Amino acid sequence: MNEWKTDVLVVGAGAAGMMAAGTAAELGARVVLLEHNDRLGKKLYITGKGRCNVTNCCSPQEVLQNVPRNSRFLYSAMEAFPPEEVMAFFEGLGCRLKVERGNRVFPESDKAASVIDALRAYLKRTGVRVVTAHVQSLQTADGAVTGVVTDQGTYEARSVILCTGGCSYPLTGSTGDGYDMAAAVGHTIVEPRGSLVPLEVAEADECRAMMGLSLRNVAVRMKNQKGKVAFEDFGELLFTHFGVSGPTILSASAHRKEKDSYTIEIDLKPALDEKKLDERILRDFEKYQNRDFENALGDLLPSSMIPVVVARTGIHPAEKVHSVTKQQRRALLETMKRFTLTVTGARPVKEAIVTAGGVKVSEVDPKTMASKKCSGLYLAGELLDVDAYTGGFNLQIAWATGRAAGRAAAGTSKEDTI
Helix, strand or coil: CCEEEEEEEEECCCHHHHHHHHHHHHCCCCEEEEECCCCCCCHHHHHHHHCCCCEECCCHHHHHHCCCCCHHHHHHHHHHCCHHHHHHHHHHCCCCEEECHHHEEEECCCCHHHHHHHHHHHHHHHCCEEEECCEEEEEEECCEEEEEEECCEEEEEEEEEECCCCCCCHHHCCCCHHHHHHHHCCCCEEEEEEECCCEEECCHHHHHHCCCCEEEEEEEEEEECCCCEEEEEEEEEEECCCEEECHHHHHHHCCCCCCCCEEEEEECCCCCCHHHHHHHHHHHHHHCCCCEHHHCCCCCCCHHHHHHHHHHHCCCCCCEHHHCCHHHHHHHHHHHHCEEEEEEEECCHHHCCEEEEEECHHHECCCCCEECCCECEEECHHHECCCCCCCCHHHHHHHHHHHHHHHHHCCCCHHHCC
């Protein structure tokens, strides 16, 4: 086997890994970045629908408010490398940014490649050596990490940073093998599950009939079995063959608790209160009074949704509009303001945008990301049991924890750093 000696080995060239590697190298460490994919940042290419939602233009406190689990663990890392500094970091690398609705930050080019190119330039400038290799295990001695074993040989170093990601989107390289490596040195793994994941519903036949339909500017409310609102949002929703997806649904999924059951209410016309919607329906009914009921809804609803809504109202599709009663009109209004779906579960974790669960954070130093189980080992990014809602918050976690791990692995405190 070939043996290589260096200061810091970083395993995984995703967002956290590239940030950790570049940071450690900029602080003077000799760094080798190990990645088993043939290109860096493979998962970054698909984030934000290929546009890469880099971060969220908000305060560290606001970031933490969007982290449903273990947000306190992230306090130090987020304060040390807040969104403001992340934005300045990428701008300094020549990646121009812009702020959109919800304070979401994207590259001006609208291309994730711009972010990845900036990170690649950062690695090159700081002298990080990138090696294509599949890491199979950590090498340890006397409770300390001494390197890693790969399919290309053994690499030795005084510090190792694990940034292998979770187990969502395995085709991008997030296969969950980092959990096994962490567990092998004594870490507890909180069972991984999908977060920001599409939801399956009991009314899948209806959703299948509307498959591919994307609703914009709808209000979504998720309630538990007690009728308590667990989540509400305004935005986009997509019908699929199994249920629903889209930004509002992905965010809602992060609020689900396994022990509870949920329904989703969709307000198809949130800009209109019930009185104004009824007036709108009446105007359309007057306009199309001699048509069949199913042919009078084209101004109110997308065409693929009309048969589903008609069936829900209980009104015969061929009922003449001028014969529709006030009670029947009320049924249409109720259906449009509260189109309800029964959640039966979430899609598999491999379809999730991010993974909830992972390395138990109480076993990791929140300031340095150092393992409390194995000296010289650091952990960052999605491998940790932290995840956030949509809006750039998950990448912000990756940048902040990667930065903290890189600084610590290089043996430098923040006061001495870049």
